[in-house]
Amino acid sequence: MQYLCAIMLNLILFGPPGSGKGTQAIRLKEKFNLIHISTGDLLRSEISNKSTLGLEAQKYMNAGKLVPDEVVIGMISSKLDENKANQPNGYIFDGFPRTVPQAEALDNLLLQKAEPIKIVLSLNVSEPELLSRLLERGKSSGRADDVNEDIIKNRIKVYHNETTPVANHYEQLNKLKNIQGEGSIDSIFEALATALSQA
Ligand code: B4P
DSSP: OOOOOSSOOOEEEEOSTTSSHHHHHHHHHHHHTOEEEEHHHHHHHHHHTTOHHHHHHHHHHHTTOOOOHHHHHHHHHHHHHHTGGGOOSOEEEESOOOSHHHHHHHHHHHHHTTOOOOEEEEEEOOHHHHHHHHHHHHHHHOOHHHHOHHHHHHHHHHIIIIIHHHHHHHHHTTOEEEEEOOSOHHHHHHHHHHHHHTO
């Protein structure tokens, strides 16, 4: 089934670390012809380029902490500017926003373009499942934040303390849709695609 969009389809893929945001964003991007912006990927690319920003971000990421708001907001703002001429169907924000100030900054950036967030799709996954997925990925990903159980637990704690208020922010705006994030990757993708096509 094809899903066609007439207006900008800006969405946030939301959920705890390991909930499948990156996995599903790649598929949604293809299906709906969207531009995928992952702050995690952008930061990892800065790290591999050994940029000043990357070296600064690495300290936070390796400890399972959030990178400071001004750094990620600046990155998103330049990414939106870069894609100005491309006229996409919309953007998938993956792993961003992770704090309320980031959400407010994103809302303002999109307001300037009159292209607000249409929907926030939130993947719900239990903590033991998150832990097992990330430890599994850590065997091959080379990511320092995936190999240590204490660091993964810290990332989940940071999510509860600093990131869940972002869900409340969009719930108040009537934009939050919860999606069961456990099951096969295909069945979760179908649930996300259906929710998006109805947004
Ligand atoms: P991210 O790169 O955003 O990564 P993530 O939360 O670990 O992963 P995601 O949810 O995308 O999981 P995935 O699909 O890969 O963040 C990393 C770090 O960057 C943060 O801790 C922070 O330090 C920093 N950062 C990023 N954005 C920031 C921001 N906005 N502000 C501040 N700091 C920021 O899935 C995980 C695993 O599960 C994979 O191995 C996958 O194969 C598997 N999987 C997926 N779906 C599955 C399913 N249905 N069943 C079984 N396994 C599944």
